[in-house]
Amino acid sequence: MTNLLKELSNAPGVSGFEENIRKIMSEELKDHVDAIEIDGLGNFIAVKKGKADGKKIMLAAHMDEIGLMVKHIDDKGFVKFTKIGGINDQMLLNQEVYIHSDDGKKVLGVIGAKPPHRMKAAERKKVTEYENMFIDIGASNKEEAEKMVGVGYPITIKHEYSELQDNLVTGKAFDNRVGCYVLIEAMKRVKTDATIYGVGTVQEEVGLKGARTSAFKINPDMAIALDVTIAGDHPGIKFEEAPAKLNGGPAIILTDASGRGLITHPTVKKLLIETADTEEIPYQLEVSEGGTTDATAIHLTREGIPTGVLSVPTRYIHTPVEVVSLEDIENTIKLLVAALEKA
Numbered sequence: 067m068t069n070l071l072k073e074l075s076n077a078p079g080v081s082g083f084e085e086n087i088r089k090i091m092s093e094e095l096k097d098h099v100d101a102i103e104i105d106g107l108g109n110f111i112a113v114k115k116g117k118a119d120g121k122k123i124m125l126a127a128h129m130d131e132i133g134l135m136v137k138h139i140d141d142k143g144f145v146k147f148t149k150i151g152g153i154n155d156q157m158l159l160n161q162e163v164y165i166h167s168d169d170g171k172k173v174l175g176v177i178g179a180k181p182p183h184r185m186k187a188a189e190r191k192k193v194t195e196y197e198n199m200f201i202d203i204g205a206s207n208k209e210e211a212e213k214m215v216g217v218g219y220p221i222t223i224k225h226e227y228s229e230l231q232d233n234l235v236t237g238k239a240f241d242n243r244v245g246c247y248v249l250i251e252a253m254k255r256v257k258t259d260a261t262i263y264g265v266g267t268v269q270e271e272v273g274l275k276g277a278r279t280s281a282f283k284i285n286p287d288m289a290i291a292l293d294v295t296i297a298g299d300h301p302g303i304k305f306e307e308a309p310a311k312l313n314g315g316p317a318i319i320l321t322d323a324s325g326r327g328l329i330t331h332p333t334v335k336k337l338l339i340e341t342a343d344t345e346e347i348p349y350q351l352e353v354s355e356g357g358t359t360d361a362t363a364i365h366l367t368r369e370g371i372p373t374g375v376l377s378v379p380t381r382y383i384h385t386p387v388e389v390v391s392l393e394d395i396e397n398t399i400k401l402l403v404a405a406l407e408k409a
Contacts, residue, residue: 067392068235070094071247072227075237078166080133080220081150081272084108087129087243091250091266098254099264109280110266112253120259123409124286124371125252125402126277126360127245127293128270131238132384134158134221136165139212143205145175147221149196151271152357156193157385162224163201165215173214174224175201225386233392234312240388242270244378244395245292251399258407270360277360281367288334288372288409290402291361294390295319295352295377310379312391315348316398319359319375327358328365334374341405347397350379376402 070090077086088110092102101113110129132151139145145165159179164172179199201221205211227237237243246266253264263284267276281289295317298308310317318338321329342349365373378398381389 067247067395068229070250071235071243071395072237074243074246075227075239078164078172078220078222079129079131079239080135080222081130081269083166083220084129084266084268087246087266091129091246094250095253095264105280105283107276107279108268109276111280111284112264114253114256114262114264116261117259120261121288121409122263122284122286123260123406124263124265124281124284124289124364125249126265126267126280126289126291126364127249128242128268128276128360129246129266130269130271131222131241131243132271133223134163136215136217136219136221138217139208139215141208143203143207143211145201145203145211145215147196147201150220152384154384155196158196159194159199161386163221164224165201165203165219165221167215167219173203175203178202223386230389234389235392236387236389238386238388240380240390241294241383242292244294244380244390248292248376248378248395248398248402252402252406255399255403256406258409260406260409262406267360274358274360274363277363278367281364281371285368286371289361289364290334291359291364291373291375292402293359293375293377294380294383295354296356296383297379297381300381310350310352312379312381312389313393314350314379315394316401317350317352317377317379318342319352319354319377322354322356322375323358323362324355327362328373328375330374331365331372333372337405337409338374338376338401341408342401345400345404347401347404349401352377
């Protein structure tokens with residue numbers, strides 16, 4: 067498990083630049099599925115065929131990660147940037163980053179800002195906003211910088227996958243490379259009369275875009291989005307605000323975004339819960355007031371698609387140091403495979 071998860075996590079794949087993740091998924095699944103295609107928007111679609119009269123079931127895991135993009139290079143060679151996806155400014159300052167070129171090269175830089183020694187007292191009490199930050203790539207001037215980077219280049223935080231204690235691991239982009247890993251393993255293991263479409267979607271973090279177009283193309287009878295959810299088992303958050311915890315099993319999402327996103331279809335809800343109970347797989351139920359997933363776009367496609375979400379509890383989502391339990395990941399795969407085989 068750890069080698070593939072490490073490869074997925076370390077690979078760059080900011081929204082709109084998911085090609086590295088597509089390559090990994092294609093390599094992993096080419097000998098386990100009947101067909102692989104990349105659609106017009108860049109979604110990865112692997113098909114494992116069942117019986118001709120069987121159901122069509124779509125699995126969706128978004129490939130993209132939050133990141134940054136080069137916006138401007140000033141006369142001194144410093145790089146100004148914009149954010150791609152939901153990033154908290156306070157986690158950006160003083161990070162090491164990679165700026166990625168179209169030909170696969172990467173340039174190391176560091177995010178800087180006005181030093182606190184030169185800030186007024188009121189300034190030091192505020193979070194530095196990203197507009198007041200810049201990236202130092204060591205260039206002496208604009209001309210030198212433009213030989214290395216260009217406007218529109220995507221940027222990722224430099225952070226490597228690492229193992230913690232007690233079966234926990236940390237890395238960047240677990241949102242949602244964990245979901246991609248679950249999808250890959252489920253596609254390898256599942257044996258069912260249904261035709262399974264394993265979709266690595268693009269641009270989820272900036273508007274659920276790939277889920278919308280791929281669901282329209284496939285028009286499945288049922289769909290399950292695979293993602294991560296906030297684990298509230300650490301200081302600074304109330305348990306009732308985020309009741310999912312690490313090592314508690316996958317979270318079956320009943321509602322997200324207070325119903326503005328997905329309200330899980332009763333058929334899918336019953337399937338997931340009854341399967342978990344029958345197979346004695348630990349699970350958690352979640353009613354969320356926060357964000358949403360690809361499922362929101364999928365379930366509103368065409369005349370409507372019964373849809374649910376399986377999520378792996380994750381600490382510190384949308385930071386470079388997300389933490390997950392390998393045990394939770396494996397139980398998510400087991401529940402998903404068992405549910406697909408019962409559907």
